[in-house]
Amino acid sequence: MIGLLAAVAGGLGAAARFLLDGLVQSRTHGRYPLGIFVVNASGSFLLGLLAGLIAASALPDAWRTVVGAGFLGGYTTFSAAAVEVVILLRARRYGAAMVHAAGMLLACTALAACGWGLGGAL
Numbered sequence: 001m002i003g004l005l006a007a008v009a010g011g012l013g014a015a016a017r018f019l020l021d022g023l024v025q026s027r028t029h030g031r032y033p034l035g036i037f038v039v040n041a042s043g044s045f046l047l048g049l050l051a052g053l054i055a056a057s058a059l060p061d062a063w064r065t066v067v068g069a070g071f072l073g074g075y076t077t078f079s080a081a082a083v084e085v086v087i088l089l090r091a092r093r094y095g096a097a098m099v100h101a102a103g104m105l106l107a108c109t110a111l112a113a114c115g116w117g118l119g120g121a122l
Helices: 002-028 034-055 062-075 078-090 094-121
Strands: none
Touching: 002 034, 002 062, 034 062, 034 078, 034 094, 078 094
């Protein structure tokens, strides 16, 4: 049953990613892939928060599978971020590609740590 719930949650997470990415991109009109950045940054924070809550025994371990691997696994995506970097490189926007790659890594790691800290404190 947990596997089925994780699969459904993954589909919902992927749909949420698609919707948020499109919403951000439609409102920013920029050439920078801000939508995927917002998705991955928010997902990193939420996954850190979830992990912190589970580590503090505030949530049952099943949440790791359903919400963590399922919903947030479908919501966040390294592959889309990597493709955005390749698109920027092919457009010869080397600075933007490096900012996107490094910024994504640093921001997502920092936000995951903040989420974990907050989850552990709650």
